[in-house]
Amino acid sequence: MQLPTHLWNTVVQAAGAWAFQLVFCTAAAYALSKLKPAFGKLILGGILATLMVPAQALVVPKYLTVADLGLLNDPLAIWLPAVANAFNLYLLKRFFDQIPRDVLEAAEIDGAGKLRVLWSVVLPMSRPVLGVVSIFALVAVWQDFLWPLMVFSDTDKQPISVALVQLSQNIQLTVLIAAMVIASIPMVALFLVFQRHIIAGISAGSTKG
Numbered sequence: 001m002q003l004p005t006h007l008w009n010t011v012v013q014a015a016g017a018w019a020f021q022l023v024f025c026t027a028a029a030y031a032l033s034k035l036k037p038a039f040g041k042l043i044l045g046g047i048l049a050t051l052m053v054p055a056q057a058l059v060v061p062k063y064l065t066v067a068d069l070g071l072l073n074d075p076l077a078i079w080l081p082a083v084a085n086a087f088n089l090y091l092l093k094r095f096f097d098q099i100p101r102d103v104l105e106a107a108e109i110d111g112a113g114k115l116r117v118l119w120s121v122v123l124p125m126s127r128p129v130l131g132v133v134s135i136f137a138l139v140a141v142w143q144d145f146l147w148p149l150m151v152f153s154d155t156d157k158q159p160i161s162v163a164l165v166q167l168s169q170n171i172q173l174t175v176l177i178a179a180m181v182i183a184s185i186p187m188v189a190l191f192l193v194f195q196r197h198i199i200a201g202i203s204a205g206s207t208k209g
Contacts, residue, residue, distance in 0.1 A: 003160070003179055010159035011186075013075050013148070014141040017082035021137045022130065024083045029092035030118050034104065044093070047086045063150055077151040078141060085140075088133045095129040096122065131194055142187055 032040050062081055071077040099122060107117045123130070145161045152158045158166070160183045168176050 002156075002163075003182065005156060006158060006160040006163040007183070007186075009157055010142060010161070010183075013078040013159055014138050016075055016079040017141045018134055018137040020079050020083045021085055021088060022134065025085060025089045025092055025133065026123070026126075026130070027118075029089050029096055030122060033093045033096035034099075034117075034122075035114065044090075048090060050084075050086050059146065059150070062147075066151055072151055073154045073157050074151075078148065081147070082137065082141060085137070088136055091133060092126070092129060095126055099125060135190065135194065138190065139187060 031037055032044055037043070066072060066077045066081075071080070103121060103125075104117055107121045112120065142159075143161060144159075145165065148159050149162045149165075152162065155163070155166070160179075164176065164179055164183065171179075
């Protein structure tokens with residue numbers, strides 16, 4: 001079954017999507033929350049409006065774009081579309097809104113620039129919500145089936161979610177169940193290790209201070 005190969009493909013795709021999403025969503029949320037750009041509310045409204053578009057309606061445009069860029073059978077076909085996650089961006093912005101302005105002003109008085117404030121002040125205070133966003137980003141890629149099936153025609157580059165379905169016709173049921181259990185272990189272990197941070201991040205939006 002080449003299970004290690006497919007598991008490694010999934011790890012690479014999920015890790016890349018997580019890294020891209022964490023960097024760009026955090027930067028965008030910080031800009032919208034603390035830097036107050038022109039037309040910031042309009043931009044945020046446009047971003048949130050994308051949540052009302054069914055995911056199925058975006059499959060064909062995304063595929064044509066990826067194909068035109070020559071990214072088929074490339075992990076970038078998973079990483080780049082994952083960057084634009086309106087829900088995680090909004091979650092981060094709401095958390096940043098609750099960080100007291102006095103804390104940021106104190107850092108600026110000490111000579112810290114906008115980027116230094118983000119790196120040294122905002123991010124350390126945002127570990128709970130960053131943990132939640134990380135879980136959402138990793139699970140979304142790990143369990144995705146339709147999009148990897150479309151962009152990875154090369155069997156050796158397919159993630160475990162696609163490989164198991166395609167191999168299910170040619171292997172015994174007991175072997176398939178064992179492979180599904182093995183495929184689910186990383187996400188279960190991730191939740192068990194970081195469950196304290198996940199619960200703290202979910203409840204962080206309900207309090208102010």
